Amino acid sequence: MDRRIKKNQSAIMNALMQLIAEKEFEKITINDIAERADVNRGTVYSHYADKYDLLDKCIEAQLAHLMECCYSPETTGPFPSKITLLRTVKEIENNAPLFQSLLSIKDVSSFRVHLSKMIHMQIVEQMNEHKISLDDLGKSIFAQFMSSAIVGVIEWWFTPSMTCSAEELTERLWSILEVNWMTLLSPQA
Incomplete structure (x- = not known):
């Protein structure tokens, strides 16, 4: 797998884990995740179908x-x-x-x-x-x-x-x- 892909996936997963520790999962948006991971929304969606798919992978x-x-x-x-x-x-x-x-x-x-x-x-x-x-x-x-x-x-x-x-x-x-x-x-x- 390409290093950039791994780096983005890791950043996105870490962002979700940090956000889960701060607020309820239901209130977390893809925008929140993208912003925390320092990637754009499209990058999140290129790796995960939605926040539930991301949660499963995490x-x-x-x-x-x-x-x-x-x-x-x-x-x-x-x-x-x-x-x-x-x-x-x-x-x-x-x-x-x-x-x-x-x-x-x-x-x-x-x-x-x-x-x-x-x-x-x-x-x-x-x-x-x-x-x-x-x-x-x-x-x-x-x-x-x-x-x-x-x-x-x-x-x-x-x-x-x-x-x-x-x-x-x-x-x-x-x-x-x-x-x-x-x-x-x-x-x-």
């Missing part, structure tokens, strides 16, 4: 970045490690204003939905890799339960302010997740 980029920062290649168990969870929570903590803003967007395919789907897919993938003896519906229900719980706890942590450290949140969340995984792995499951 969410995908943020999730990819989150995964890249937090992935632990040494993880060998049937669930991501506590270290991986801590890295994820710390990355979210380090970028709290951005993630708070992304989680607060309503009425569009939100960051919360994308994050939940990503976690859901990872959990199902882990269950398949470790040959967990549940049918597809059972795996899907379990993964939905776990992903919703994780995202819900992260949302709670952000409101009204982070009431505990990333380490404490990870420790407590991990103990709950571990109990659920052990129940799933037990012979009765």
Whole structure:
């Protein structure tokens, strides 16, 4: 891809992320984005269909970045490690204003939905890799339960302010997740 195209796309995405931290997504216009990115309106439209398309691409980029920062290649168990969870929570903590803003967007395919789907897919993938003896519906229900719980706890942590450290949140969340995984792995499951 041409350097100028990458530079423009990066500037446009960064502009949207900055604007989301400042005001509600619904009130952001293409003109606002173009002005902040220091490009013309046509340049924004040459890369993205509209602000919703741009938001989707930004969410995908943020999730990819989150995964890249937090992935632990040494993880060998049937669930991501506590270290991986801590890295994820710390990355979210380090970028709290951005993630708070992304989680607060309503009425569009939100960051919360994308994050939940990503976690859901990872959990199902882990269950398949470790040959967990549940049918597809059972795996899907379990993964939905776990992903919703994780995202819900992260949302709670952000409101009204982070009431505990990333380490404490990870420790407590991990103990709950571990109990659920052990129940799933037990012979009765």
